[in-house]
Amino acid sequence: MTGDLSPIDKAKFVAAKRAVDFVEDGMRVGLGTGSTAAWMVRCLGEMVREDGLKIRGVPTSTRTAALAREVGIEVISLDEARWLDLTIDGADEFDADLNLIKGGGGALLQEKIVATASDQMIVIADVGKEVESLGAFPLPIEVIPFGWQTSKALVEDMLISMDVLGRSVTLRMNGDSPFVTDEGNHILDLHLNRIGNARQLAMVLNQVPGVVENGLFIDICDIVIVGYGDGRVETRDINEGTVETDRLDFIESENLFADLD
Numbered sequence: 001m002t003g004d005l006s007p008i009d010k011a012k013f014v015a016a017k018r019a020v021d022f023v024e025d026g027m028r029v030g031l032g033t034g035s036t037a038a039w040m041v042r043c044l045g046e047m048v049r050e051d052g053l054k055i056r057g058v059p060t061s062t063r064t065a066a067l068a069r070e071v072g073i074e075v076i077s078l079d080e081a082r083w084l085d086l087t088i089d090g091a092d093e094f095d096a097d098l099n100l101i102k103g104g105g106g107a108l109l110q111e112k113i114v115a116t117a118s119d120q121m122i123v124i125a126d127v128g129k130e131v132e133s134l135g136a137f138p139l140p141i142e143v144i145p146f147g148w149q150t151s152k153a154l155v156e157d158m159l160i161s162m163d164v165l166g167r168s169v170t171l172r173m174n175g176d177s178p179f180v181t182d183e184g185n186h187i188l189d190l191h192l193n194r195i196g197n198a199r200q201l202a203m204v205l206n207q208v209p210g211v212v213e214n215g216l217f218i219d220i221c222d223i224v225i226v227g228y229g230d231g232r233v234e235t236r237d238i239n240e241g242t243v244e245t246d247r248l249d250f251i252e253s254e255n256l257f258a259d260l261d
């Protein structure tokens with residue numbers, strides 16, 4: 001089955017596979033959202049079912065919650081967990097300081113709360129997500145539906161005053177209707193090309209009335225695990241300043257790949 005995976009999917013898989021080595025018995029683990037995080041949830045599920053790993057997972061979306069339950073992971077709420085040992089999640093972009101753009105899947109609000117409530121955040125990504133400067137990927141912000149057009153106009157004014165490049169702002173759609181997040185909100189995508197001062201932008205965006213959260217994750221991620229299509233994985237630890245390189249096999253597993261057939 002793994003022979004059918006594209007190089008990007010193989011890269012996502014090996015990053016996820018390497019990341020679950022960080023998970024230990026008894027941990028409360030934040031479970032990210034997206035296709036890379038889904039591999040991680042499947043790998044953890046296999047460890048729970050076959051190796052007896054005992055963990056409790058806090059999902060960052062209804063999608064991830066459904067998958068976690070399906071693969072046998074005990075799911076608890078963040079309020080039950082209170083604090084997490086580790087969160088593993090994907091990203092849309094990461095830079096050399098391990099700052100991120102997230103929210104391509106629309107789950108940025110829960111993802112940021114869960115990651116911030118964790119001792120450690122590990123990001124898993126294929127090498128295509130690495131950038132010199134954040135901003136080529138449209139930056140998602142979550143806004144409440146009430147007066148979203150006003151919030152959009154205020155964000156546009158703010159981008160002009162900050163002289164941020166690009167500046168077009170679009171409402172994310174799901175077919176003919178606005179996309180609705182798990183929290184019942186909408187997403188505005190900021191097409192900026194290049195962000196410049198991401199730290200400042202992250203703070204200023206959250207001052208706009210109606211904006212709930214933005215997809216810039218600054219100083220939240222501790223480790224990024226970068227996967228390559230040929231099975232190579234690099235584990236970059238920003239706190240330790242280390243880079244470890246490994247090569248993983250694409251392990252054939254009926255259980256892991258069954259739902260992809």
Ligand SMILES: O=C(CO)[C@H](O)[C@H](O)COP(=O)(O)O
Pocket residue numbers: 032033034035036037089090091092101102103104105106107108111
């Ligand atoms: O932030 C996210 C969801 O809100 C995802 O982690 C991000 O979009 C990456 O997704 P994928 O692993 O499918 O490329």
